[in-house]
Amino acid sequence: MPPALVLLVLCTATLAISLATTAINVALPSLAVELGADNRQLQWIVDAYNLLFATFVLAFGSLSDRFGRKGALIGGLAIFGGGAVGASFADSSGQLIFWQAVMGLGAAFVYPTTLSILSNVFTERAEKAKAIGIWGATTGLGVACGPILGGWLLESFWWGSVFLALAGAALISIVASVAVVTTSRDPATPRIDYGGLVLSVLAVGTLVFTIIEAPEHGWTSPASLAGFAVTAAAFIALVFWERSRAEPMIDVRLFTNMRFTAASASVTFAYFALFGFIFLITQYFQLVRDFPPLETGLKFIPVAASIAVGSVLGTALAVRYGNKVVVSTGLVLFTVAFLWISTLSASTGYLEIALQMVPLGLGLGLTSAPATEAIMGAVPRDKAGIGSAMNDATREVGGTLGVAVIGSVYASLYASSFAESDVARELPAPVVSVAEESVGSATVAADRLAGAGAPDLGRSLSAAADSAFLDGLTAGSYVAAGVTLLGAVVAALFLPSRPKDEVPQQHPGAEALTPPGGRR
Template identity: 80%
Template sequence: MNTILQRRRTSRVPVLVVLCAATLAISLATTAINVALPSLAVDLRANNRELQWIVDAYNLLFATFVLAFGSLSDRYGRKGALVLGLTIFGGGAVGASFAESSGQLITWQAVMGLGAAFVYPTTLSILSNVFTERTEKAKAIGIWGATTGVGVACGPILGGWLLEHFWWGSVFLALSVAAVIAIAAAVVVVSTSRDPSTPRIDVGGLILSVLAVGTLVYTVIEAPEHGWASTSTLAGFILAAALMFALVLWERSHEDPMIDVTLFTNMRFTAASASVTFAYFALFGFIFLISQYFQLVRGFGPLETGLKFIPVATSIAVGSILGTILAVRLGNKLIVTVGLVLFTSAFLWIATLSQSTSYVEVAAQMVPLGLGLGLTSAPATEAIMGAVPREKAGIGSGMNDATREVGGTLGVAVIGSVYASLYASTFNASDAARQLPEAVRSMVEESVGAAGIAAEQLRSAGDTGTAQAVADAANSAFLDGLASGAYVAAGVTALGAIVAAVFLPSRPK
């Protein structure tokens, strides 16, 4: 009997490896593009708003379709959904590698996000059906969570190495190769499974969720351009709220809703989902800004920038594995709360960054950030999956992924927009801005990358004094924006810690 059990456990290891490989490819894509943002600002003349859309197009499509596609994988077959998703993702990556404008790149990023929406819930759904005992499932989810977190943190490392040797499109070609490898492995190793009783897609819920989240993200990203108190911005927030309300009403009245709103009556599910949302809100916003800080403010190359993420990648892996082990012993409430408190402390420290901050200090800041994500994400994911029946694992996985991606999408949108607003206003108030012609000033206020281009042009024209003044003013404005973004992230994770401490049960009930 022990031999049979050992064989069964051994046979599941290759499945876990393949699922983690697919997850790694998708996770790398969420952040690998960040280290290429300075290059895109120059090569594609992308401003701050376009840079946000380049990052968020992937996350937005990922977040809004992941629920529907999780249900589809349950109904029609999880292996087929995994292969289809990886194919769409890989095809989008090939298209993105040859984009010639910001608009084209945003479009292909959206295609990649659509493919990722198939892959993510399917991997976790298959995992939950292969590993059924709680302790084993917790360990498997811990490894899956570590892979996810490490992929997110190692994306800049991969992107940096490729940018050091090739053009920015090579980042996407590498992701397409990873997708092909994952497809081949999945075809050989993964067995198909499905739940034929899974209801058909809730088209109304899908449309309303896409419109609601899309309207909110669009409004936040465009707010610095139109003004946070402008009529268009306020109208956008009101419309997003109305669509969210309509979505809830629709799902409550629908016989087979895409989003089972009754799940939110389970505090284990609700508090865990909120914790994941808050954690990824902060993480994605951090990576969006810190990549630009390393390259545009500190002058590091792409590879050097990528390697500087090693402390956070390592800490996420350690925190994810420890988090699930400790959660089984000590309870989810304590571990998730501690994780979010570590997150908060890290962002309060990050807000003190300057042009002269040593990398040793920056690396030290990344350790509590990475540990915080690992301790929060893996136990919270296990809590979410444990709150839904096994046969509905795809839906539960979709909900987990949606909270993760919605949090990340809003993190880039909100933190990026807070930064953009502060950057533009601080730079325009500087003495250097008043020395520039209107056309040049308008260009520089778009991004710190544009400021670097303007400074180089001024140096080439022999005006080194003004060039240095512009560079200094732009860097100072960037740091003001980064600090404000870090305070926003700290506030969000502190709120998450309170939610986890008050509402998240220690153990399943």
């Protein structure tokens, strides 16, 4: 089959998985009403997908190398699509959380498989870089366009239509994959590393679960500290176990290769910032500016378009000028964007907001696509599944950490700012307690006050909540700017200055051992 056609099919599958990451966000207000979901349940409706995705992506990436990538792709799409159908007809928040978890399990098969197949179809570096740029653009577009799809469907249909659309995309991808994609696997057919599988699931799963729960319990609470301790122990055990295996699931020598490690860190920093941005700006549009779901989704078009442009340009520039310059520039653009976003007010014009999104989207494209190409270039093609899975795991951990950390900073500043407002002194303690939970809760409380014959007090409450939200958004933006600036420093210090050839097939650690000028 023509490589371009294979790339189109792989990008279609990738788009479905990426859309699912954020499409549900604009439906959360509807779910709160129709399913009676509280804030905790709403959080898990989103996080169940990410938790299962991140937990199993390393294990499933390794298994796809062994048993065949085409079968893993089709099977993962079937699981994802089946979960989406189940989610569309869920009649309780618990059922929806379960089906979101099933979708995440399917995504853990699909995502690494698409990139590993791509790496085996495109073998010449410039062509592979171009293909990865298109794949990266599709990934970023899916994340950014999720709210657009969700908003458009919610404008005319019920919230379950979002999941039915994702199921349809999965079905189309299955049919196309059967017809177009040829199978590939690791020809060495190594034995299954059961210890590595179990330890990777335990390490990544515990880490992501602890990050998700930490804002609820406190970052230094006994539960959080215990979770991080288990995570550390599991990762240490994984390293020792893999070093002792003749055929490890993950060759930990890869982490001595700065091309691989610094690129992975750059992806983590980028998705930390992206998901933190989506978390904050979606609430800003819907709760502070009162935009309906469709209009909220359409507001993301500038960031989606700039991600696409940045991804395609990024890999082309990286081949010519090196990953160091391109990736560090992308992270600096992220920093500039968040410093600008920190100036948002309740009356900021959309033109200014759209302009703020441009450096953010370009920053993601210039960072993520070249860093992904560097990661895959550091891994032999026979092990492309686990290399892709490592790339996907860094995205998921970075995104989950971004929402948790930025969300925690925002929530803390929001609550303290609202508590110190003048209107908080005029309200009954139970109303203040509700309004301090979130700006959405404050909106509900304000509506109740208006309905109870106190419209002026309700308007004052809403204004105070909006002001408190903006205080939290500013603080969260500063955190994101600091993280991306740190990422730019890491990229500038450790990524290669110039593009080089890829590592040879037989030795994933060889790049770190090969003298300058030798084949990598």
